[in-house]
Amino acid sequence: MCKRSMGQRALDDLLIESGGMEDIWITKEGESIRYGDLEDSHLVNIIRMLERNLSAMYGGIGPQGDAAQDAWNCEVSSLENMIEDLELEQERRKEGK
Numbered sequence: 001m002c003k004r005s006m007g008q009r010a011l012d013d014l015l016i017e018s019g020g021m022e023d024i025w026i027t028k029e030g031e032s033i034r035y036g037d038l039e040d041s042h043l044v045n046i047i048r049m050l051e052r053n054l055s056a057m058y059g060g061i062g063p064q065g066d067a068a069q070d071a072w073n074c075e076v077s078s079l080e081n082m083i084e085d086l087e088l089e090q091e092r093r094k095e096g097k
Helices: 006-017 040-059 066-096
Strands: 024-026 032-034
Touching: 040 066
Parallel strands: none
Antiparallel strands: 024 032
């Protein structure tokens, strides 16, 4: 189980109350964009970036210690879930055309 800070839990609660945590992308500038409102090209680029990040995590030296392994597993799971959600959005768009 991933342990989340009190601040992260509060942010998660806020996002859930505002319409769902799962379908919001936060840009590096801090802008929140629903997956459904992302440009197709932005969606593709986000997926590619997340896949590169995931690949880099698997390509390096693994974490040392139980706490580090737990944090690593949590981050890997988070990246995989985001990729899956974004790919589902791509599929939704293809079916809608």
